Amino acid sequence: MFDNRVLVVGDVMLDRHIHGHVRRISPEAPVPVVSLIGEVRTPGGAGNVAAGLAGLGCQAGLCGLVGSDAEGELLRETLAAKGIAHLELVERPELATVSKTRILSEAHQQLLRLDRDGDRAHFAAFEEDVLARVLPLIESQSAVVLADYEKGVITPKVARSIIAECRRLGVPCVVDPKKVDFAPYAGATIVTPNLLEAERTIGRPLPDDEAAGRAAEELREALGTDAMLITRGPQGMTLALPDAIYHIPSQTRDVSDVTGAGDTVVAVLAACLGAEWPIADACRIANTAAGIAVGRPGTYVVQTGELQAAWGGLSPKILRPQDAALQLAEARRRGRRVVFTNGCFDILHAGHLSCLEGAKRLGDLLVVGLNSDASVRGLKGPTRPVIRESDRASLLAGLACVDVVVLFDDPTPVALIEAFEPDVLVKGGDYTLDQIAGADLVLARGGRVIALPLVPGLSTTAILDRKAG
Template structure:
């Protein structure tokens, strides 16, 4: 797969700040038939073109974001959110007297959206910012491997800026991916790849697109008409359709379970850009984008897919299985969103009902459960040369398949101390056969204000007892 860290990407477009207000809803207001929300958490994250940049940074790409904002408190929060997301460079044109685009969502626990409040910037100010960015194009494009135009029709991507960017990318042989919002796609002519959704494509061709054949015809038609290298129509649950000069491809959706489709289009644009910037053919880039979108929509809220997470998924592994670095970033993002992290660890050799009971109880102690899984080498060091019975990859896959599990990290050390320090869980859980003070990592978690909890084991259920019963049965068969 691609070395994501080697890809340098520029995102140009309409930058937004997403603000989330989360709370408990227990009653209806006596003043009006609306829910009363008791605020418990507030957090911010990049939106619009900022989410595309955050998604590229999440993969590990060196990312620059250019766009427009106001001179207001929101721009400071936006810059902080971009920094937290790992966006390396920001080229935000701050227009005096204008406002940063901000979308405030009021959500209940469980991320059910109750209300959205939109604060838009001045279109004239943003058009002027677009003209400033056009003059700065040579410096912005320097040393870039790929460019994304993220158009949310807020004014930043003026026709002049769009045309100048596409032409400059052609001259420099830099792939230019466009996520469009304009009704007339002709302004995007000459781009490397255009990625409208099905509704946007319908509007562009002026007819219904109801099946693979009609979508394929529209895709091929738009590619030729707009002089594109490739045309991609994203179709939600029906996957994606790609037209190149050589072939037409239909990619099925890679979705296991849909939690929230917010930001899926940004994920697709970001992964396409990272792949094309890294030199992958467009059909392979589309497959990777489809897999990434499937990961993203399986999480509540606007989820940023990590590079290691996508690499695992492309190799056929569960996206829940993460490296220690990816798990730490994921946990940090969950905490910023006001969610609490539960951690437990073990060998889980021959997964049984006792394991499942303990894991389900652990998950109920917080909002997300991460499991530290002893590697095969670690298990041998703890339990002897005949263990484990089940390979670490298979044990990880079984754990990741449980609905109560949100992440699995395989570790080689005898204890999970390094993993606990990296993930910083809010709750540390072990089975009832451990004394609380003897649990590895207890002091680390308590020092951060977290809890350490023991859960009673299911009597008579353990891997050791299962193996002993199996050996006894084999001995009886051999003796009979």
């Protein structure tokens, strides 16, 4: 979707998510006992913004401060795994790499968070080192992001110097602010406070669209920015431009986890502005991306395919195989059980729904492999399908029990099963084990293969035969 160069500067950190079963309370203290399932490490803070840019296809660069410690090494590994193209991390032995460790139950309830923040003054002492790395790079960038989490990297001098250089070179600069005083961000292209940050800075509550619009315009004028965007969670976004104020409704359906939603907004804005999109359009697609991100558990990197689909009006559940594989791999790392089923689903009926709901009860995420129109014709003959693939995919995506829909052209879904590595493979009907495509792959990995009974008298063929009669 994008292939431009975007540099992220800011507070980079290591996020750990430790997942486990909770079955009892400790006899030593009134706290839950967590039996470890696994640990997931991801880039946090500015690192998550850079990961979001890489997920959109950008050539993402990242500059920040880390310590000469084990967390710093782990952070570098997670950044490389996310496809960050250029690392400009300033490493100093005096520093402790910032990290956050979250302990979660199997239901993804956060039980505890352990923060290792380091010393803000120590980080701020290396502002000249940060500027020496960043300023020469700006000329080659399509956009620059300042990801300020108030850990010490984005000092007032760093912010002002980078923004001034971006202005001089005509490079868009996007700021995600955490300071109470927004003065160091003056002159940026766009600043993106959330509602709480905007209220804290403006000094009054912003209960509705009108109040948010006035505040956004006041902040924009005071800072001399091209735009001010207040992200307001379920109330959407409020954008102030020199000639207009826009209120962008939230596109969130089901909120799973709001962690990292602001990072998603900033990443998409920078990618769009770097590609010379109008600011209002960039904010609208960033709003769409945020809606996708909060619908996924944990810190989620929105992929190009799902954003394109959602921006085009399709459900974000409808994914390309490569995007689905990334999402499912992340889900498995977080201890979630993946269930896979497949079919033509031509004329969706109650029998299909019964099978799909039964499949979903066997795990946490239900993935449906959907035969494309060409595949259905090969299996059913030239008069099928009755419903075209885009409509069949949308109908499936509209079901609460379905989490992911992926189209495939082959006669069988074996290639998808091999790529997705589901924990449970489900088919509807009177299939024997040797008749279920991909069963051997799932069983070889220690998974389960289950045939759910059909609802008597309900099938697409039977419905069409009744209509013809």
